[in-house]
Amino acid sequence: MRSRYTAFVKRDYAHLERTLSAEQRADFNLTETKRWAESSEWLGLKIGETTGGGPDDSEGTVAFTARFRVNGQEHDHVELATFGRENGAWVYTGQVDTTPKPVRRETPKVGRNDPCPCGSGKKYKKCCGQAA
DSSP states (O other), X not given: OHHHHHHHHHTOXXXXXXXXXXXXXXXXXXXHHHHHHHTOEEEEEEEEEEXXXXXXXXXXXXXXXXXXXXXXXXXXXXXXXXXXXXXTXXXXXXXXXXXXXXXXXXXXXXXXXXXXXXXXXXXXXXXXXXXX
16 A cells, blocks of 8 residues: 555556556556646555455455645545455555445334333333433
8 A cells, every 4th residue: 555655646657557456457547547646745644454465365455544635625535445466466456335334224213102112002202212
């Protein structure tokens, strides 16, 4: 991850492309990458948790935050990046979607004036629905 961040800072686009997996390289847009990298002032990289990535591993993840400034406004790019080996070299394979999934209710919602589901015969608001 550090080498890819440094490649953005130094505008080493060949390294950026070379360190992508074959699948990621298919979507690599050199013009767009140059435009974004050259319009950004790179402010720092913070590596968080890592998993895998050792000499005997074939996959790994890196949680990181890359700080940059565009048009005078600072931004943090936070990502959980995935890496894998291709021909013995580590390459960027993508990112893990860390967006929280919505919670889906399994049972019907109990209204305040509905009978309490505990079976007491009282309204929910007068039984289990009372504020503590």
